[in-house]
Amino acid sequence: MSSTPAKPVLVANEASNRPSREQALEAVRTLIAWAGDNPDRPGLIDTPKRVVDAYGEWFDGYDADAGKELSRTFEDVTGYDDMVILRDIEVESHCEHHLAPFLGKAYVAYLPGEKVVGISKLARVVEIFARRLQNQETLTNDIIDAIESHLQPKGVAVLVDAAHQCMTTRGVHHRHVSTITTRFTGAFKDDPVLAERFLKLARG
Ligand SMILES: Nc1nc2c(ncn2[C@@H]2O[C@H](COP(=O)(O)OP(=O)(O)OP(=O)(O)O)[C@@H](O)[C@H]2O)c(=O)[nH]1
Numbered sequence: 001m002s003s004t005p006a007k008p009v010l011v012a013n014e015a016s017n018r019p020s021r022e023q024a025l026e027a028v029r030t031l032i033a034w035a036g037d038n039p040d041r042p043g044l045i046d047t048p049k050r051v052v053d054a055y056g057e058w059f060d061g062y063d064a065d066a067g068k069e070l071s072r073t074f075e076d077v078t079g080y081d082d083m084v085i086l087r088d089i090e091v092e093s094h095c096e097h098h099l100a101p102f103l104g105k106a107y108v109a110y111l112p113g114e115k116v117v118g119i120s121k122l123a124r125v126v127e128i129f130a131r132r133l134q135n136q137e138t139l140t141n142d143i144i145d146a147i148e149s150h151l152q153p154k155g156v157a158v159l160v161d162a163a164h165q166c167m168t169t170r171g172v173h174h175r176h177v178s179t180i181t182t183r184f185t186g187a188f189k190d191d192p193v194l195a196e197r198f199l200k201l202a203r204g
């Protein structure tokens with residue numbers, strides 16, 4: 001079996017280039033003051049700490065490696081030759097344009113080649129890329145590219161359905177709009193019947 005070198009899907013800011021926690025706390029204080037409030041009033045005094053901690057959680061995908069999650073594979077799948085699909089994977093992400101949350105679900109399927117991966121790892125891959133700044137199209141692509149390069153499957157299909165708070169709570173204020181992105185590779189791209197089965201299963 002040929003093995004394609006894993007493609008780096010994101011260059012994270014090196015830890016050494018990152019501002020200090022103190023600088024991040026000060027940046028939050030500046031934003032609070034810019035919004036018109038007093039960062040020293042009792043209700044806000046601990047807010048920079050909470051916000052910086054929350055950023056640490058929301059963006060911990062920069063310190064995670066999707067390839068590592070997909071490196072533990074199994075080759076004995078006793079003749080199983082159909083797609084493996086995970087539905088309703090929670091997506092909690094932030095758009096790179098406004099740093100606003102976008103929330104929704106991802107649906108991920110792959111048609112195994114030689115390698116099968118533990119199903120939780122697919123959800124972890126979604127989580128890792130979701131916990132970085134990007135747009136929904138890039139998120140969809142990054143999930144696909146990681147699975148493609150590390151598992152070399154016969155095909156991958158990803159659908160992401162999410163509501164962007166930059167559209168619902170500001171800007172155009174369309175509260176019920178959700179955005180769907182899909183991408184198909186390999187057999188899912190070549191075989192409309194397989195793609196249709198994926199979409200039907202994803203929709204439940
Ligand atoms: N394609 C794409 N666009 C996104 C995503 N998240 C947010 N956007 C859009 O990014 C665009 C940024 O447009 P700009 O005109 O630069 O910013 P803006 O003035 O804040 O735009 P409005 O949101 O229309 O007020 C907006 O149309 C957003 O709806 C995403 O995941 N994918």
Ligand SMILES: [Zn+2]
Pocket residue numbers: 095096097098099100164166167
């Ligand atoms: Zn946005």
